[in-house]
Amino acid sequence: MSDLSQKRPATVTFDVDYHRPTTRSGIRTATSGTRDKSNLKSPKRTVTQNLKTADLSHITDQKEIPNVPTFIPDEFNKVVATPIPIRPGTSQLDPESNQWMTKVFPSPEPSNTREEVEHLGQWLNTVLEKNQKESKDPIELASNARNWFTIAYEELCRQVSVECPERSTLLLSIWRRYQELFARVVQLHQEEKTYLVTCHKERTQILKDQLEVSQSRLKQITQQYRDDQERWSNVRERDETKFANMRKKLDLQVKNKRSLQMQIKILRDQLERPKSNKNSQEKFDLKEPEKHEEEEEKAVEINERYISDKTHAFRGRVRKDFPQYHDIVNMLDDISRYVDQERTPANITREQFPTIFQTVPPLRIPKIRTLKWVLAALSYFYAARLTELSDRRIVKDWNPNRQHFAEDIYEIFLVIFGNPQEAAETFFDLIESARVYAEEGNLRCKHFLQFVDVIQPYRDCVYLDYYCFCLGCFMITNASQGVLFKDEFDGAEVKLSPVNGALAIDLLKKVLYSVSDSAFAESFVTKMRNELVIPEGKEFDVTVSEDQVLDILIMAYAAEESRMTDQIREQYEMDAAQFGGIVTFGQFQTLAMFSSRKLDTRSYIEMMRETLAKMKSETISLAALIDAMHKRAMLVPFSFERVDYDVNDHQDDMFKFIKEEYEFHLPEIESKLEDLAKADEGLFKQLQAAKTKFDQVIESKRIGFFTEVAQRDIYMKLRSIHVD
Structure with a gap:
């Protein structure tokens, strides 16, 4: 009970101020709290007991009316004009009208007349009606109404104080406490x-x-x-x-x-x-x-190298002795290019593709470029090829006789430099630089050399497109990266496209699940965990290179092709081996339909015709069938339907190489400008204009036809302008 009594609200006991102040301002202010009890005034009463006299003046037992001021603003006062004063001491003479002006509401002193109450009610109705007309805000309307009600209640207490000041004070205290409780x-x-x-x-x-x-x-x-x-x-x-x-x-x-x-x-x-x-x-x-x-x-005795050497020798003699036979020379160029693609790899770069490197001087020493330049060039080539694959959907209409990757790179350099010799020399520097970094353990350079058939094992266009397919899948899975390879060259240690272990496993699964079954994919996931040391539950704490993941994916593709080859070989031994090879179209189609990529009947007929044309016998061997299916990516199919890559959306993949190549030639350009400024003002202005134009391209960071023209223009002027 003691706890309950302590929690009771303080409004149960009223601290009544029986002595109201004599003066108040026109603007109402709340007053509360206790006052000095010495200020309380009791009614003066004089009671005479046993007073024997006939004079009645001793009877003074009358209440003294307290003089409590009103809170009603002066603007609401009501004044009555009379020729004579109504009550002495309450009227004032107006000299202009010669009338006595008497304030009847609010009365100067409290009164208990009914007129006073009626005036108070009329005033309250008037101010409330005015408040409703002038105030549109509900909060302002309620606040003003509360103010007028308070003034009216205090005025009513003032009128009650005529009969009983204590009752008036108590009513006012109750009102104030009620207002505090409401607030x-x-x-x-x-x-x-x-x-x-x-x-x-x-x-x-x-x-x-x-x-x-x-x-x-x-x-x-x-x-x-x-x-x-x-x-x-x-x-x-x-x-x-x-x-x-x-x-x-x-x-x-x-x-x-x-x-x-x-x-x-x-x-x-x-x-x-x-x-x-x-x-x-x-x-x-x-x-x-x-x-x-x-x-x-x-x-x-008659192999590809023998044919290639004979063709190049014969073409050289025809070009020297019979320069008018352009058609024969072009035909020999096509034959030599085709033979160069089929010939076995050579340890010497010049002998690998004589058609490309025939313009390179024999005594020219390759310039070993920086690792940043080589990686930027590879990103440039892969971005261009991935854009083409994503746009044209080449895998659907597969051409087994497509151009070699080295020819593609040579054509790209021709577009950049506009000069066959400059393009061949740059390609020559690229291969030799990549060879140096590959020997140091760089996997990306190693893959590139395999794609261009410089080192073993040779990875043809099918593997190259699969490599680009993996890069496209990486861009889908890791959309925040924005570039094919996010290499870090800022610190002392070079980090080649680092990714955490969890993301590496997701990338591996995304590719392998799309080209093989779950058991095969999980086996290579386990293999990657063991080789790259990615323990269970700590994938985010391990950092691996994207090149390591790509290397495992290439090995997985080769293993899956070998597995499919074994299945086709088993069927071949049961169906066609007894006849010495594939004889009928039904046998060929049955074996080719082992692939999950189905073709129409016309495509199978065309495929068999092209395969049979390369055979020396009347039957198709198993090796020829496997080669035909491999070149059409039918052993392990992959599709670019979901890969949406465009260099216009990923300009950094191509712009890095443009900037690196420009910085490589910039000292030569500035040196030639200094020499031309002294020798030939016209040539100086031409080269300076080309440099300024290309500087604007570098600053704007744009990819497109305008960039190609500006880039080719400055390199062609750099090679064509000579200083005496």
């Missing part, structure tokens, strides 16, 4: 409102954060669902193909059974024949291998 309730409501608004904002922020997390999770799940759906579709097609092949195997086994029975019967008949026939048959069998051995010896 406290409003304050509590305002605090509660503020608290609820704060809670609502916090809850809204929490819900927004949860919504962002859910949306991010939904995006990941959607992407994973699409990947799983694509993988399931590939697995379903692969399983359907396997099922169809198994049915064909069963049919072939039934046919083979009959064929074997026929062969057994023939062998039995041969055993029953005379011995002379057997000897003649043996002589025939001995002559056949000798014939094949002679053909193999001839094939060994």
